[in-house]
Amino acid sequence: MVKPTEHDSESIAVPESVMDSVNTTLSNLHELRSHFEQFLPLMNPQILSQIPPLQRAHSLFLLSKITSTLLALKLRCTGVQPDNHSVKSEFDRLDIYQDKLERLLDLNKAPLRPSTTLNYRAATRFIEHSLPDLTPWWVVILVYYF
Structure with missing residues (x-):
């Protein structure tokens, strides 16, 4: 952490809020370094090929x-x-x-x-219109087995 010395506090060139932000950023960078050091060996091509x-x-x-x-x-x-x-x-x-x-x-x-459901009424209309010579009895059988 960066701490102002007694001489710095007399001149107060850098506001305290800025110093707090710098200290927070510095601690975050140290934390990032530890995580990054754990993450970097995983970028080995042999390890990557198994993922x-x-x-x-x-x-x-x-x-x-x-x-x-x-x-x-x-x-x-x-x-x-x-x-x-x-x-x-x-x-x-x-x-x-x-x-x-x-x-x-x-x-x-x-x-x-994707899950699908059959719309029986639409199937019946499709069959009736595509095969106009069918009697209603055949339509019922086709829809039943469809």
Whole structure:
């Protein structure tokens, strides 16, 4: 944590709220580092080949999202707005891939086959109109076995 010295508190060049934000960001970065160190070995190609494709895509997306967020943070700390930087196109591309990945994850949660029900009245009308020579008795038998 960054603590102001006694000399700094006399001049108060940096407001206390800013210092609190800096300290919070610093602790978050330390926490991110510990999680990132656990996550990074999972990006080994041998381990990735054992993961199902959708989870592999999600893992690789998270890695790229972490990297781009850290780059944006670095740019902001150096006084450069990421929106005005050439890396903005990469951020936009990541947003597109995030939308695609979310759609695929939603599709993955859907049932394998949508449930269907038969509308007997519509089936009867279809059969009657497609085979006009049928008597009502045959229509009943076809609908029953349909």
